[in-house]
Amino acid sequence: MKRIVVLGGGIGGTTVANRIQRLLAREIEQGQVQLEVVDRDGIHAYQPGYLMVVFDKMRAEETRQDEARLLHRSIRLVKAEVEKIDPAGKKLRLKGGQEVPYDLLVISTGSVLHPELSPGFAEGSHSFYDLDNALRLRDALRQFSGGKIVVTVAGMPYKCPVAPLEVTFMLDDYLRARGLREKSEIHYTYPIPRVFGIETVAPVMQRLMTERGIQTHTPFNVQKIDAAAKKLQGVEGDTLDYDLLVGIPPHRGADLLGASGLGDKGNWVPTDKFTLKAEGQSGIYVLGDATNIAISKAGSTADYEAETVAQAIAAEVRGVPPSARYEGRVYCWIMTGLAQATYIKFDYLHPPHPPAPSFAHYWNKMVYNRVYWDMTARAMF
Numbered sequence: 001m002k003r004i005v006v007l008g009g010g011i012g013g014t015t016v017a018n019r020i021q022r023l024l025a026r027e028i029e030q031g032q033v034q035l036e037v038v039d040r041d042g043i044h045a046y047q048p049g050y051l052m053v054v055f056d057k058m059r060a061e062e063t064r065q066d067e068a069r070l071l072h073r074s075i076r077l078v079k080a081e082v083e084k085i086d087p088a089g090k091k092l093r094l095k096g097g098q099e100v101p102y103d104l105l106v107i108s109t110g111s112v113l114h115p116e117l118s119p120g121f122a123e124g125s126h127s128f129y130d131l132d133n134a135l136r137l138r139d140a141l142r143q144f145s146g147g148k149i150v151v152t153v154a155g156m157p158y159k160c161p162v163a164p165l166e167v168t169f170m171l172d173d174y175l176r177a178r179g180l181r182e183k184s185e186i187h188y189t190y191p192i193p194r195v196f197g198i199e200t201v202a203p204v205m206q207r208l209m210t211e212r213g214i215q216t217h218t219p220f221n222v223q224k225i226d227a228a229a230k231k232l233q234g235v236e237g238d239t240l241d242y243d244l245l246v247g248i249p250p251h252r253g254a255d256l257l258g259a260s261g262l263g264d265k266g267n268w269v270p271t272d273k274f275t276l277k278a279e280g281q282s283g284i285y286v287l288g289d290a291t292n293i294a295i296s297k298a299g300s301t302a303d304y305e306a307e308t309v310a311q312a313i314a315a316e317v318r319g320v321p322p323s324a325r326y327e328g329r330v331y332c333w334i335m336t337g338l339a340q341a342t343y344i345k346f347d348y349l350h351p352p353h354p355p356a357p358s359f360a361h362y363w364n365k366m367v368y369n370r371v372y373w374d375m376t377a378r379a380m381f
């Protein structure tokens, strides 16, 4: 019997497990394959919902579901924290000491937020990268009566590269809707010499910001935040005062990957960008935020990668050569206000060209927020 273990039950882990189940349904039924998902708490978080929570477009409870409800009934769910992977012995060590052996492993542990790596961030900045902070920012905005808002990115790489743009555009609309825009300034800082990483997208976003009176500061790398004085100091020498700071905290891969000798210095796993195999390892695939691939850390990336990994695993189980390759596909909507959006769609060879923002693209995104649970998470398309 082959044991396939998926470590992590977020977007990547859930969709890859359901895809593997579909491809190997017969083998699982006949007991030739056992498929397991190991996840810390068995709660699946739809993180794009956090931005919606800030602006009252989703309720907190709509951003999470029990993992057990999303996985096919033939997939075993183990709710436990994994402390270490032993690639030589092909087993996981769980907190509490138990071991889970595997023949094939998929790592999808996502990224971990590290506000403490940016001096003053935890005390001085709001964020929306986890549910509690999204709710706090929502409440702070309700109290906001005008002033200077600064949006900043405190380290790269970070997941959902478009999220700082989105929150900036949504803030602009939100302040207009509340009649506070005239009494407010919005500033956007970014660590590289343009407002977004992808060269074909940055000028489009810069133009939208200029049209809306949003002031941009690039490159701006955060040195420290003085919470008491409400000042954001940049490595390049600029200092920005703020009344409300909205920051993206530094990210790292999961600690256990470094502890298991699988991670680089940021705990990201060196991964072949086409096969999604962990470099230098056998029987280990990686997807989603956990890889070191130079591509957007995004749910859509994880979902597209899951197609490749599931096919490769099915091929390994059947002893045939894998044919699927991940070609770098990513698809992300970009909210350009409270009721308009555009999107970017690209792969390794074809850069994105976002269409003009429209209500129709916004509507598609809002519908997707609802159908995510039955479509993407259950790997229905």
Ligand SMILES: Cc1cc2nc3c(=O)[nH]c(=O)nc-3n(C[C@H](O)[C@H](O)[C@H](O)COP(=O)(O)OP(=O)(O)OC[C@H]3O[C@@H](n4cnc5c(N)ncnc54)[C@H](O)[C@@H]3O)c2cc1C
Pocket (backbone or CB within 6 Å): 007, 008, 009, 010, 011, 012, 013, 038, 039, 040, 041, 043, 044, 045, 046, 047, 048, 049, 050, 051, 080, 081, 082, 083, 108, 109, 110, 111, 128, 129, 130, 159, 160, 163, 254, 256, 287, 288, 289, 290, 297, 298, 299, 300, 301, 302, 331, 332, 333
């Ligand atoms: C505010 C915000 C907005 C976003 N918007 C978008 C968007 O519009 N579009 C988009 O495509 N992406 C978006 N993203 C990014 C997207 O949510 C992530 O890129 C995606 O969740 C990554 O999927 P993943 O499976 O790699 O990791 P995750 O979904 O983070 O899942 C990781 C899982 O691993 C588990 N885990 C970790 N360590 C252990 C351990 N040691 N033991 C056991 N279990 C463990 C965790 O509990 C978790 O369930 C957004 C993110 C944020 C924060």
